[in-house]
Amino acid sequence: MRTKITTLLATSLLLVLAALLAGSPASAAPGSAVSFTAQARAAGLTAAQAGALQDEVNRDLASLGGKQVAPNRIQLEGATLYLAVPGEAHPRDLTAGTGATPFYDPCAGGGADHLHMCAYSKTYYTGSELDMYSCKRYYVSTWSGPGSWDNEQSDGTVAYMYGPTGAFVYKTPPAPSWDATGNWSSVHSIVNC
Numbered sequence: 001m002r003t004k005i006t007t008l009l010a011t012s013l014l015l016v017l018a019a020l021l022a023g024s025p026a027s028a029a030p031g032s033a034v035s036f037t038a039q040a041r042a043a044g045l046t047a048a049q050a051g052a053l054q055d056e057v058n059r060d061l062a063s064l065g066g067k068q069v070a071p072n073r074i075q076l077e078g079a080t081l082y083l084a085v086p087g088e089a090h091p092r093d094l095t096a097g098t099g100a101t102p103f104y105d106p107c108a109g110g111g112a113d114h115l116h117m118c119a120y121s122k123t124y125y126t127g128s129e130l131d132m133y134s135c136k137r138y139y140v141s142t143w144s145g146p147g148s149w150d151n152e153q154s155d156g157t158v159a160y161m162y163g164p165t166g167a168f169v170y171k172t173p174p175a176p177s178w179d180a181t182g183n184w185s186s187v188h189s190i191v192n193c
Contacts, residue, residue: 019033022152033058033068040071043094052086056128063142070095073103076132082107089126107131111178112152117159117192120148124180135193143184150178157193164188 026117033054040050050071057068060083065140066076072083082091082105093102107118107129119138121127132138141164151159153175161170169186172179 036068036071040094043071043096044093045071049085049087053083056083056086059142064139069167072101078136078137079138080131082129082131084121084126084128090120091129105129105131106133107150112150114152115154117151117153117175117190118149119143119190120150121184122146123182125149125150130190132190132192135191137189137191139189140184141188143187145183145185147182147184148178148180149182149190151175151192158193159193162189162191163189168177 005133028141032049036057037050037054040053041047053072057072057074059082060066060074061068064074064076064081066074066081067146069075072091074081074083076138082103084091084092085094090108091105093105096102106113106116107120107125110125112118112131115133117132118125119132119140121129121140121143125148127147128143130138130140149159149172151157151172153159156174158169159172163169163186166188
């Protein structure tokens, strides 16, 4: 009898441990990568899409810093990075229906809202979006190739782009200004004012 109870307890303990190691949503801490992946799955993403999205978020967190606040959103000091689901043209709200507060994206709709500068990872204002609303240096080192930007900061404000060594690359025309077919290959960071 004692052997059966010991075996039953050991089996139960192993099942609980396996569930924890597998990162089951019920055991995921709020704000953890596992809970964000669960939100992405609840929003209709496949396991492969949710995994690819989290990999991209992890890469951007390592490069930019900040804090992941939603499956496809990183909050930086003075900026927000909205990530498009791999294979999609624009970021979308993956928190709807999960009880989280839906977000408003000032870069959506093909251009920046007034007093914002938006950088887009792809041309024609598509791909992931970096919304810069405070004067600072922001890194886009994970982006490469064709992209775009829209400077709708206060009238006359210019932004500066720098290469990986910190060397000056480009100065935007005064706001309002934009480039639907720019290139991020030589740009490592942006000072938006």
